[in-house]
Amino acid sequence: MVTKNLVRVKVNGQDCEAEIEPRLLLAHFIRDVLGLTGTHVGCDTTNCGACTVILDGRPVKSCTVFAVQAEGREIRTIEGVANHGQLHPLQEGFKEEHGLQCGFCTPGMILSAYALLEKNPHPTEEEIRWGISGNLCRCTGYQNIVKAVQYAANKMSGEKHAA
Amino acid sequence: MLHKTSPEIGGMGHSVKRKEDLRFVQGKGTYVEDVRLPGMVYGQMVRSPYAHARIKAIRTEEARKLPGVLAVITGQDLEKAGLSWMPTLFHDKQMVLATGKVLFQSQEVAFVVAEDRYTAADAAELVEVDYEDLPVLVDPHRALDADAPILREDREEKTNHIFHWEVGDRKATESVLQSAPVKAKLDAFFPRCHPAPLETCGCVADYNSATGKLTVWETSQAPHAHRTLFALVAGLPENNIRIIAPDIGGGFGNKVPIYPGYVCAVVASLQLGRPVKWIETRSENLQSTGFARDYHMTAELAADRDGKLRGLRVKTLADHGAFNAAAQPSKFPAGLFSICTGSYDFATAFCEVDGVYTNKAPGGIAYRCSFRVTEAAYLIERAMDVLAQELKMDPVELRLKNFIPGDKFPYQSPLGWSYDSGDYHAAMNLALEKIGYRDLRKQQEDKRKNGELMGIGVSSFTEIVGAGPAHTFDIVGIKMFDSCEIRVHPTGKAIARMGTKAQGQGHETTFAQIIAQELGIPVADITVEEGDTDTAPYGLGTYASRSTPVAGAATSMASRKIRDKARKIAGHLLEVSEEDLEWEPGKFYVKGAPSKSKTIQEIAFAAYTNLPPGLEAGLEAVHYYDPPNLTFPFGTYICVVDIDKGTGEVKVRRFVAVDDCGNIINPMIVEGQIHGGLTEGLAIAFMQEIAYDENGNIQGGTFMDYLVPTAVETPNWETDKTCTPSPHHPLGAKGVGESPNVGSPAAFVNAVVDALAHLGVRHIDMPITPWKVWQILKAKGVAE
Numbered sequence: 001m002v003t004k005n006l007v008r009v010k011v012n013g014q015d016c017e018a019e020i021e022p023r024l025l026l027a028h029f030i031r032d033v034l035g036l037t038g039t040h041v042g043c044d045t046t047n048c049g050a051c052t053v054i055l056d057g058r059p060v061k062s063c064t065v066f067a068v069q070a071e072g073r074e075i076r077t078i079e080g081v082a083n084h085g086q087l088h089p090l091q092e093g094f095k096e097e098h099g100l101q102c103g104f105c106t107p108g109m110i111l112s113a114y115a116l117l118e119k120n121p122h123p124t125e126e127e128i129r130w131g132i133s134g135n136l137c138r139c140t141g142y143q144n145i146v147k148a149v150q151y152a153a154n155k156m157s158g159e160k161h162a163a
Numbered sequence: 164m165l166h167k168t169s170p171e172i173g174g175m176g177h178s179v180k181r182k183e184d185l186r187f188v189q190g191k192g193t194y195v196e197d198v199r200l201p202g203m204v205y206g207q208m209v210r211s212p213y214a215h216a217r218i219k220a221i222r223t224e225e226a227r228k229l230p231g232v233l234a235v236i237t238g239q240d241l242e243k244a245g246l247s248w249m250p251t252l253f254h255d256k257q258m259v260l261a262t263g264k265v266l267f268q269s270q271e272v273a274f275v276v277a278e279d280r281y282t283a284a285d286a287a288e289l290v291e292v293d294y295e296d297l298p299v300l301v302d303p304h305r306a307l308d309a310d311a312p313i314l315r316e317d318r319e320e321k322t323n324h325i326f327h328w329e330v331g332d333r334k335a336t337e338s339v340l341q342s343a344p345v346k347a348k349l350d351a352f353f354p355r356c357h358p359a360p361l362e363t364c365g366c367v368a369d370y371n372s373a374t375g376k377l378t379v380w381e382t383s384q385a386p387h388a389h390r391t392l393f394a395l396v397a398g399l400p401e402n403n404i405r406i407i408a409p410d411i412g413g414g415f416g417n418k419v420p421i422y423p424g425y426v427c428a429v430v431a432s433l434q435l436g437r438p439v440k441w442i443e444t445r446s447e448n449l450q451s452t453g454f455a456r457d458y459h460m461t462a463e464l465a466a467d468r469d470g471k472l473r474g475l476r477v478k479t480l481a482d483h484g485a486f487n488a489a490a491q492p493s494k495f496p497a498g499l500f501s502i503c504t505g506s507y508d509f510a511t512a513f514c515e516v517d518g519v520y521t522n523k524a525p526g527g528i529a530y531r532c533s534f535r536v537t538e539a540a541y542l543i544e545r546a547m548d549v550l551a552q553e554l555k556m557d558p559v560e561l562r563l564k565n566f567i568p569g570d571k572f573p574y575q576s577p578l579g580w581s582y583d584s585g586d587y588h589a590a591m592n593l594a595l596e597k598i599g600y601r602d603l604r605k606q607q608e609d610k611r612k613n614g615e616l617m618g619i620g621v622s623s624f625t626e627i628v629g630a631g632p633a634h635t636f637d638i639v640g641i642k643m644f645d646s647c648e649i650r651v652h653p654t655g656k657a658i659a660r661m662g663t664k665a666q667g668q669g670h671e672t673t674f675a676q677i678i679a680q681e682l683g684i685p686v687a688d689i690t691v692e693e694g695d696t697d698t699a700p701y702g703l704g705t706y707a708s709r710s711t712p713v714a715g716a717a718t719s720m721a722s723r724k725i726r727d728k729a730r731k732i733a734g735h736l737l738e739v740s741e742e743d744l745e746w747e748p749g750k751f752y753v754k755g756a757p758s759k760s761k762t763i764q765e766i767a768f769a770a771y772t773n774l775p776p777g778l779e780a781g782l783e784a785v786h787y788y789d790p791p792n793l794t795f796p797f798g799t800y801i802c803v804v805d806i807d808k809g810t811g812e813v814k815v816r817r818f819v820a821v822d823d824c825g826n827i828i829n830p831m832i833v834e835g836q837i838h839g840g841l842t843e844g845l846a847i848a849f850m851q852e853i854a855y856d857e858n859g860n861i862q863g864g865t866f867m868d869y870l871v872p873t874a875v876e877t878p879n880w881e882t883d884k885t886c887t888p889s890p891h892h893p894l895g896a897k898g899v900g901e902s903p904n905v906g907s908p909a910a911f912v913n914a915v916v917d918a919l920a921h922l923g924v925r926h927i928d929m930p931i932t933p934w935k936v937w938q939i940l941k942a943k944g945v946a947e
Binding site for chain 1 (some may be wrong): 180181183184186187188189190191192193194196197199226228280281283359360361362363410411412413415444445446608666668669831832834835836839840841842843865866868871873874875879880
């Protein structure tokens with residue numbers, strides 16, 4: 001009989017708990033146990049970053065974290081980026097600047113950019129490119145993703161300024 | 164002339180923001196892996212570690228004993244149902260699960276089904292297979308040797324030769340090559356590469372034993388064709404099969420074929436009466452599903468001393484792997500490779516291709532490519548540079564001298580194509596101006612004096628897309644038309660369904676724009692649906708840049724049928740005859756009295772409430788479009804590189820892409836496609852290869868060693884366009900998604916070779932890795 005562990009995490013502000021196998025990957029926990037399917041899995045070697053979520057403020061590839069390692073911690077997934085139906089400036093930026101095509105890399109890409117802007121609200125183009133360098137996109141060639149992040153950075157600094 | 168529409172309507176030429184993005188940016192798309200059904204179980208493939216081996220025994224008892232395991236299916240089990248082999252899309256068959264022997268590493272050997280994915284993976288480890296090694300055939304050049312092992316014991320012909328195909332005038336070309344004062348020869352290998360869409364392939368198969376209905380959610384670029392093949396192969400009634408291709412995370416040709424995993428999931432669902440999900444891993448995707456290219460090509464050019472081209476001869480050896488699973492029109496064993504005369508006015512040409520089997524994964528799919536056009540464009544654009552070197556002539560000058568002149572369109576190529584339209588000089592001149600070609604050549608000269616390595620590469624490609632006319636084009640017998648059905652609701656909103664299936668191309672927006680253009684209904688009021696075979700009209704799907712040329716045309720024609728009916732209704736409402744009405748997007752008005760008008764919305768309402776006598780109710784139409792010809796997009800790409808003499812690293816300093824895809828539906832989306840295709844071209848030129856060692860072990864079977872460029876390696880692309888409409892497409896459009904992937908590899912390679920030309924370098928095969936460059940620098944004595 002496989003032993004199961006209780007894991008308690010806060011996901012997008014909500015407390016969740018489940019009995020899980022210790023080997024369950026965080027990506028599968030989020031998708032299969034919590035039913036949050038916006039987190040995607042695109043590889044098996046920690047290269048693609050489609051599964052990126054934010055764990056206690058840091059972007060992590062959730063395919064390379066065990067769910068039990070998230071015990072007691074806070075997770076933000078793509079489903080928790082918009083604010084009460086209002087798109088986050090990054091989500092808006094991706095749409096406005098055509099920063100996505102098939103959409104598969106988009107959630108992970110947005111979360112990496114989210115973490116980047118938290119740390120560095122005014123990144124240069126090079127800093128943006130390095131900031132999303134753990135996320136692969138096969139469709140866009142990144143150019144419009146860079147613009148999308150710049151759009152968000154501008155909008156967010158404008159909002160702060162206005163406030 | 165196309166009507167201009169307002170931004171609110173959003174017809175042709177507007178950069179309308181994509182309708183599909185709202186769900187994607189919120190993680191609310193529905194990809195196959197997101198489909199969860201009650202009672203769903205998971206399938207896992209057991210794969211061969213050997214490239215060529217006889218299967219002595221498969222022991223499944225231990226796997227079956229594991230709690231949670233529901234079934235272990237082997238080739239022998241499938242044999243009983245007549246399903247151990249399935250037809251490929253190209254006159255061959257492929258093992259679903261191996262029986263007798265395996266023919267490539269990672270081949271499918273058994274399929275395990277369990278209650279959850281982890282148990283399925285555990286059980287797959289417990290399946291024991293005894294193999295006996297067989298000699299492995301890796302090098303296609305050795306495939307026809309007398310001592311080469313014969314791979315396909317199932318075939319009557321005991322040879323590894325699959326096909327010979329030729330086109331053009333062999334004798335005339337030979338004599339031109341013999342008599343021409345200048346000749347240039349290029350041996351070029353286009354390596355095996357893989358589309359690697361970010362979402363891998365997978366499905367959820369759900370057989371309902373009560374109704375007899377089989378529903379399969381599938382990562383498919385061609386759901387209708389898949390339905391028909393399932394019906395023909397599995398013997399299920401086609402009305403009881405429903406294929407649903409939901410959101411697809413990129414395809415690039417990888418998701419055209421039917422893979423063993425789909426068949427196994429269907430068999431398992433039939434057997435268990437439960438929904439079965441099978442999603443391959445990235446490594447399985449790279450190692451077993453449709454690869455592309457793997458063409459060993461030789462081009463010989465004949466020319467006069469002034470550079471005027473006289474003839475082209477091409478000989479190619481195609482490595483198809485273990486099964487010929489090329490996904491291409493049935494009359495074209497080498498796809499549309501005969502577009503290899505490119506943008507140039509050749510009087511004489513000859514092209515031949517031989518296909519062979521090797522112990523490698525099957526495929527030969529059209530990776531972001533209209534069936535071997537990428538290989539063809541690469542070969543001719545590379546060969547033109549070799550000839551320019553031979554002639555000591557500027558490669559731009561050589562191209563300008565030999566372009567098909569504008570007044571020769573429609574142009575009959577010596578290998579049988581009728582190019583619809585083109586203005587190659589215009590695209591070239593714009594690219595030269597944009598990049599500042601003359602200044603760059605001067606700069607290169609100066610840098611060479613200082614020992615610095617800088618190169619400029621030009622590629623002026625011609626594409627052939629939009630397959631295709633029914634008289635010539637079919638896939639497994641099904642003609643390559645495509646379709647659109649439009650229903651306009653009483654309130655003037657509309658839904659359109661297509662035979663195509665987007666994988667990121669933005670069809671929900673662009674096809675709505677075509678309807679907006681034709682009917683004046685705002686894009687915001689139009690829903691476009693694709694991928695559900697129970698609701699959409701039959702079509703051949705999305706690949707080979709065929710959606711706009713074929714389904715886009717069908718959308719236009721279906722809209723026009725609706726407009727014809729709307730005109731009758733408008734005449735009735737305005738109490739004038741149809742001939743007295745004029746159309747502008749969104750309304751009919753009385754000639755000479757523009758204030759007397761009826762909007763399309765008013766007409767739609769009347770179609771259900773106030774019809775003229777004798778007219779059928781409703782406002783809908785369906786159109787199946789058979790294109791009269793293919794379309795021929797083109798462009799000129801210019802790349803500037805600098806090479807680091809210490810590391811061999813090539814840095815792309817600038818890249819200008821001038822594309823001409825005729826009239827554009829959505830400039831923002833076209834530009835996005837070009838960015839993406841150039842990035843894939845960059846990867847192919849510099850990073851990617853699915854190579855095999857001498858034992859048939861895959862080198863490049865994971866993202867650890869099959870590299871995808873990140874945002875850091877990818878340069879900023881500079882794009883521009885010329886516009887030469889297609890004369891036969893109802894909207895003058897041509898198709899564009901693949902042009903950047905077709906045209907760019909030659910530009911990159913030409914730039915690198917140009918940087919090293921003064922050292923005596925004539926050609927370097929892709930991928931041009933830093934290691935490869937450094938070895939050349941070392942050999943030439945210039946490495947630092």
